Amino acid sequence: MTLRERVGRIVVGVARQALADSGADALILLDDGSPEALLARDWCTEAAGPLFLAVGREALGAGEMRAILEARPGWREQAGGPILDLDALAAEGRRLDARLRAAAMAGGALLANPINKTALVLSAAGPPEPLLPLGDLWATDVRELAGGYSLPTTIRALAENVGGIDALDGALRACIDERRALEEALAPLADPARARVQGALVAARFARRRVGLVPKLGPRTPGIDLFA
Amino acid sequence: MRLAILQNAPVLGDLRANAARIAASARAARADGVDLLLTPELSLTGYDLGDEAALLAAPVRPGEPADFAPELAEAGDVVVGLPELGGDGVVYNTAAHLASGRVLFRHRKRYLPTYGMFDELRWFGCGRRIDAYDWRGGWRIGLLVCEDFWHPALAYLLAVQGINLLLVAAAPPGRGVLIAPHAEGDGLFASAAVWERMARTTAQLYGIYVAMAIRAGVEGGATFAGGSLIVGPGGDVLARAPEAEEALIAADVSLAELARSRRPYAHARDEDPAWTLAELTRALAATSSSPSRPPDAGIGDPRSRPEATS
Numbered sequence: 001m002t003l004r005e006r007v008g009r010i011v012v013g014v015a016r017q018a019l020a021d022s023g024a025d026a027l028i029l030l031d032d033g034s035p036e037a038l039l040a041r042d043w044c045t046e047a048a049g050p051l052f053l054a055v056g057r058e059a060l061g062a063g064e065m066r067a068i069l070e071a072r073p074g075w076r077e078q079a080g081g082p083i084l085d086l087d088a089l090a091a092e093g094r095r096l097d098a099r100l101r102a103a104a105m106a107g108g109a110l111l112a113n114p115i116n117k118t119a120l121v122l123s124a125a126g127p128p129e130p131l132l133p134l135g136d137l138w139a140t141d142v143r144e145l146a147g148g149y150s151l152p153t154t155i156r157a158l159a160e161n162v163g164g165i166d167a168l169d170g171a172l173r174a175c176i177d178e179r180r181a182l183e184e185a186l187a188p189l190a191d192p193a194r195a196r197v198q199g200a201l202v203a204a205r206f207a208r209r210r211v212g213l214v215p216k217l218g219p220r221t222p223g224i225d226l227f228a
Numbered sequence: 229m230r231l232a233i234l235q236n237a238p239v240l241g242d243l244r245a246n247a248a249r250i251a252a253s254a255r256a257a258r259a260d261g262v263d264l265l266l267t268p269e270l271s272l273t274g275y276d277l278g279d280e281a282a283l284l285a286a287p288v289r290p291g292e293p294a295d296f297a298p299e300l301a302e303a304g305d306v307v308v309g310l311p312e313l314g315g316d317g318v319v320y321n322t323a324a325h326l327a328s329g330r331v332l333f334r335h336r337k338r339y340l341p342t343y344g345m346f347d348e349l350r351w352f353g354c355g356r357r358i359d360a361y362d363w364r365g366g367w368r369i370g371l372l373v374c375e376d377f378w379h380p381a382l383a384y385l386l387a388v389q390g391i392n393l394l395l396v397a398a399a400p401p402g403r404g405v406l407i408a409p410h411a412e413g414d415g416l417f418a419s420a421a422v423w424e425r426m427a428r429t430t431a432q433l434y435g436i437y438v439a440m441a442i443r444a445g446v447e448g449g450a451t452f453a454g455g456s457l458i459v460g461p462g463g464d465v466l467a468r469a470p471e472a473e474e475a476l477i478a479a480d481v482s483l484a485e486l487a488r489s490r491r492p493y494a495h496a497r498d499e500d501p502a503w504t505l506a507e508l509t510r511a512l513a514a515t516s517s518s519p520s521r522p523p524d525a526g527i528g529d530p531r532s533r534p535e536a537t538s
Contacts, residue, residue, distance in 0.1 A: 006405050006416055010451050013472065017446035136449075141406065216345075216449045217405045224449050225345040 004145050007217060008043050011133045014215035015047035018131050019110055026051045026072065026109035030129065034150035036114035036142055040133045044112060053109075113212070116142050118169055120214075120222055121176060122155050122200045126207035135214035136221045140169040158200065161193035171197065176226060177219045229365060231393075231437070232262040232478035233456045235469045237445025240274035243284055243310070247272055247299040253476060254303035262478055264363075265306045268443035268456075269337075269374045269399040270321065272297060272310040276447045281351040285313035288334045294326045301329030305363075307441075309373065309397050311352070312336065318353035323373050323397040325361070333361040337373035338382060345401065345450065348375075358382055360389035366483050367393055374398040377426060377440075387434040388501045392461075392486050394430065396440040398423075402453035402472060416471040420455045424465070432463035435490040437481050444474050461489040 019027050027048035031037045045052045053068060113129035118139040120126065134142065139149040143165075151159065159168040167189060175185035182201070186194050211223040220226045234253045238246045250272070254265050269275065273284050286296035288310070293301075300306055305327050312322035312334065321337040336355025340348035360370050370386030370393070377383070377396050386394060404418025415421075423440065431438040437460060444454040456469040458479040466479035490496055 001416065003406070009416060009472070010402075010405055013446045013451050014449055137406075214449045216401060216403075216451065219403070221345075221449060 007137070007145065008046070010217060011040075011043045011215045012047045014213070015044055015112070015131065015133055018213055019048055019051065022110045022130070024051075024108065024110035026053055027112060027131075028053050028109045029112045029114065031114075032150075034114065035146035035148040036116050036134050036150055039142065039146045040112065040114035043133060116149060116151075117218075117222070118149075118159075118165075118172060119151050119155055120211065121172060121208060121226075122158070122197075122204055123152065124200070124203045124207055126204070126211055128212075130212045132212045132214045132222075135211065135223075136217040138169045138173065139165050155200075158193060158196055162189040162197060168197065175201070179220070229264065229367065229481050230260075230262045230478055231439055231458060231481050232257045232260075232265045232476060233439055233441045233458065233467070233469065234265055234267045234271075235441060235444050235454050235456045235473075235475045235477070236267060236271055237443065237452070237474050238271055238274040240447055241277060241280055241284065242274075243272050243296070244299070246274070247297040247308075250297075250306065250308060251299040251303050254300065254306050257476060257478070258304050260478070263305060265304070266395050266397065266439050266441045267306065267308050268441040269323065269397045270309040270311070271397070271441075271443065272308050274447060275399045275443070275452070276450070277311065277351065279351060281311040282313075282319050285311040285319045287315070288312040288322055288324050288331055290331050290333060292331055294324070294329055294331050297326070298329070300326055304328065305332075307371065307395055307397060314353070319351065320355060321348065321352045321373060322355075323371050323395075325363075325369070325371065332363070333359075333369075333371065335359075335371040335373065337376060339375040339379050341375045358385040360386050360391045370394045372396050374400060377430075380430075383430050383434065387436065387496070388499070391434075391436055392483060393437045393439070393481070394434075396427070396438065398440060399443045400453050401450040415455070417453050417455075420453055420471060423453070423455065424457060427457050427459045428463040428465070431459040431461055433495065435461045435486065435493065435496045437461055437486065442469075444472055461486045 015027065027044055029037065029040055029044050031041060110131055111129040112131040112133055113127040114134050115127050115132055116134050116137055116139050120132065120135050139151060142149040159165045162168050171186050171189050174180045175182055182198060186198055189197060205228050208222055209228060214222050214224065216224050234250060236249065250267055257265050277284065296310060297308065307323055307325045309323045312320040314320055321340065322334050324334045325332040338355045338358065340352050340354055342349040360368055363369050368391050370391040372382055383394060400419065400423065402417035402419055405416065407418040427438045427440045439458045440456055442454055442456045443452045445452050451472055454469055454471045454473060456477060457465055458467040458477065460466050467477040469475040469477045
């Protein structure tokens with residue numbers, strides 16, 4: 001069994017159970033085209049089958065909207081009443097996207113955000129989505145599984161300043177997965193970026209206390225055995 | 229004797245549904261010649277109950293009908309797990325051997341993991357006794373629940389009481405998915421190798437059968453490992469369930485085979501529990517009275533040392 005197969009089996013199982021437990025009628029992945037989203041798309045599709053939809057984070061195109069509204073006629077009304085042509089639908093993209101999110105949060109669908117663990121533990125404003133299928137995979141794990149990774153601009157800059165993503169993930173693994181003291185774990189990082197990583201970890205504590213559901217893969221998983 | 233393990237994935241909090249499913253499996257197993265069916269920890273309720281454990285808890289009284297699961301009245305001999313409401317009002321994490329709908333024996337989990345992802349001491353009280361019990365056909369059985377098995381003194385206490393079969397009802401989440409390649413095997417979880425080592429070592433050291441039921445399924449972000457085992461008294465694996473999915477496995481076990489496996493060795497014969505007790509008493513007294521030894525230097529919680537409890 002390959003690493004990707006092993007990880008996929010766990011993520012699919014957790015996503016499938018989350019869909020059942022939530023009573024949702026769909027699993028929506030916020031698909032930004034990142035390597036994380038490509039991985040998550042495969043696994044969410046396997047977990048949810050015809051109940052899976054991928055939705056762009058920024059806005060919906062006409063084709064996406066057509067697909068969604070044809071698959072879920074009942075959502076047309078929630079999304080703004082009867083709309084007769086797709087060009088108009090495309091123009092309503094952002095508002096419809098927001099309404100879809102609102103409808104999902106109200107119980108109609110389960111939203112999944114493909115954020116990786118590196119971004120999750122360093123983000124002071126964590127993602128509000130209730131399912132984070134890749135939340136226990138470091139960016140370097142995603143790189144091994146998908147050939148690349150993505151990070152928010154600020155965290156990518158942080159990684160570059162400390163010597164690259166391998167150095168940053170190495171320090172975070174030492175601190176979080178191996179439970180080493182923060183100073184010891186961050187010691188290999190270059191100054192002054194080391195202090196910024198430490199600051200980001202501290203600033204993200206509040207967000208880490210209320211993360212969505214993360215399939216447990218590593219020794220210390222946000223929301224399961226990493227609480228602060 | 230034919231021994232089976234049902235590796236189930238309980239529906240969290242739905243005792244009725246889980247009891248019905250176990251009863252159906254037990255009926256099928258009996259039709260297949262199975263004499264005793266072991267199920268995992270908290271198999272009637274699921275694991276991550278939180279404070280719902282107190283709402284689901286039911287009395288489990290040896291010798292009395294198993295009113296908490298009437299579905300199992302015709303299920304023959306089956307070991308199930310559930311939150312028990314003790315006569316003292318405390319809720320215990322209990323495994324119970326039911327025989328034709330009556331409670332033959334119960335074991336209250338002694339060691340409740342409360343670290344990392346585990347929170348059991350918030351919801352359960354600790355059992356205080358480790359007893360063996362007799363079953364038909366000359367079988368003498370010990371029953372442990374999950375974390376109990378990580379404390380070798382408990383298996384030892386049961387071995388001293390003459391067990392020839394150790395039943396372990398467990399619900400460990402799978403760990404080590406990202407460790408690749410695994411040190412042992414190509415399975416889903418690196419942690420499965422640890423459980424297998426414990427089961428095989430315990431069986432061989434004491435010359436007993438070990439049956440270890442590990443639940444499957446998912447609760448929240450945790451995936452339960454599966455990989456249940458029936459191990460012979462020579463440490464050989466007689467039956468193995470797949471990882472992380474529901475399964476029913478079985479193996480034939482016999483006292484004659486057990487006696488044969490002990491014959492070349494004298495470990496069980498030579499064990500000297502009275503000497504062990506005397507040495508343990510001496511070691512604990514020496515540890516607690518040593519001025520140079522910090523209170524947390526030995527094995528065990530300092531609060532449980534003799535001077536703290538006397």
